[in-house]
Amino acid sequence: MARLVLVNYNSSSARSNKPPLGLGYLASYLKKRLDFHDITIVDGCRNITSRILKQNPDVVGFTVYSANHSHMIELIRLIKRKTDVVVLAGGPHITALPMGLSQDIDIGFIGEGEESLFEFMRLFLNSGQVSTQQLSKIDGLVFWDQGRLHITPPRSFIKHLDTIPFPDRDLLNMQSYMKPSQILMNNQYLRGTTMVTSRGCPFHCIYCHVSAKWGRPRFHSPDYIVEEMKILYQRYMAEAIYICDDLFSHTISRVEEIVRKMEREGLLGNLRFMVDLRASMVNSELVALLKRMGVVKVAIGIESGSDRILQFLKGSDVTVDQSLKAVEMLNRYGIGTHCCFMIGSPTETIEDIEKTRVLIEKILKMDRRNFCQLTVTTPLPGTRLWEYAIKRGLISKEVDWRGFSLSPLDLKRSDFYVNENIDFDLFKELVASTYSLCNSRRLVSILSNFSLRYLLRIVSDPVLSIRILRDFLKHQMARFWQGK
């Protein structure tokens, strides 16, 4: 019997505290369709090579992000030097740049992985190998054959998402993922985790890979969603769930049905949620529903205080005024926001950045539960921004992924800098001061969110106390070095 190991490798620079649900779905799908159970998921960054080899695998499958691409190739080379395994890779980077498949990877999986991996594993389990002739009959693959890359026709999406079982969280170290320090909502550390209720997004923001990768949105049914919530609540004892769909509120009737089902299952009031919304979709009917569901935090891509830049990034259906009104409305219902901003976009001027800074200040002053996050506009492969930047010669196609990071704290090289107006050294200073501004009210916010109940909980849990202190100090240090 063959053994499959699925790997989500986080380099120390891109460490994740959220479980790799994509691998969990792949595992549960193979179990369902093939009755194949010899699957392990190896996650994290410590001793990763020995942990993979210990499983004695026949096939190893890696998730590849642009951010971890170079680390991943190094890891794959190491594994291949030590053992003779078939190396598969899927995920956002392979999907975005299939023709850039490294020679170290035997087969790349483009887009949604469940059906393609099922077809591959079915053949592999039959004879212990899969010929290139057989591979060419599987949709959604890219592979090497005698030094040449072959790409098969695109894989069509699974029509009914509910046919995919819940991600196999038992293969993941959920105890570690669900430590209270991992899900932070309104500065309260809760025992929580993530789930996905849909795939795809109807919008086409220039910097985002999602609509290109996932196509038109598909949804899990409210029955499926609430059943998964129930498992997270009862079996994994979750207090909070971050629904990391790209856009949770596609329609109000869908959210309504979810809330009704939650009520019937006795879940209302027992779970707190964070969801992602688009400002143009926020209205009082939706916000009242979210409040009822238990949503305490909403992530919104506000991106810029300049309408000109915002429209370049997101299209003409969102304005700065609308974003501000969305935050105001959420706050009115007692919901905190996680507002995402980006600076360094093409054609952006110092005046545009100033408008963004003014907006950040306004939002932070509006409510202590508002948090502003800053990233540097980065052309990710598979996005229109990537095409735009290549076409204008702002970046090179031959990118060294080792320098890749979206974090303002890692801004060392200009390889991914796509603004033509502001000198890179000056830009670094602007990033540092805007980053500091985003975090300027953090302490006030932390202190004002301390309820007596929460304080007692922290005091009675020394591990949680140490974690909170550590996170706080880490953050202050980062601010200090940024300011320097």
Ligand code: B12
């Ligand atoms: C939740 C999330 C996170 C979480 C958790 C990530 C995780 N461990 O899964 C956190 C917050 C940690 C995170 C971090 C980052 N993320 Co993120 N994230 C997402 C988000 C919103 C959902 C991921 C998800 O669960 N999708 C649902 C599952 C079903 O899809 P999936 O994981 O892609 O897996 C499917 C396929 O890709 C494929 N597949 C995946 N792996 C494999 C492996 C094999 C062998 C096979 C056969 C198939 C296969 O099959 C799976 C099932 O269909 C996506 C957007 C999106 N909708 O995908 C962005 C997204 C993946 N993230 C993105 C980015 C940029 C990042 C960061 C770089 C951000 C940062 N500033 O650091 C880091 C990188 C992390 C790293 N490890 O290097 C980009 C990736 C773009 C790119 N070219 O790499 C995305 C696409 C969003 C975007 N901006 O466009 N992210």
Ligand code: SF4
């Ligand atoms: S950023 Fe959000 S709204 Fe825009 S295309 Fe991506 S997922 Fe959709």
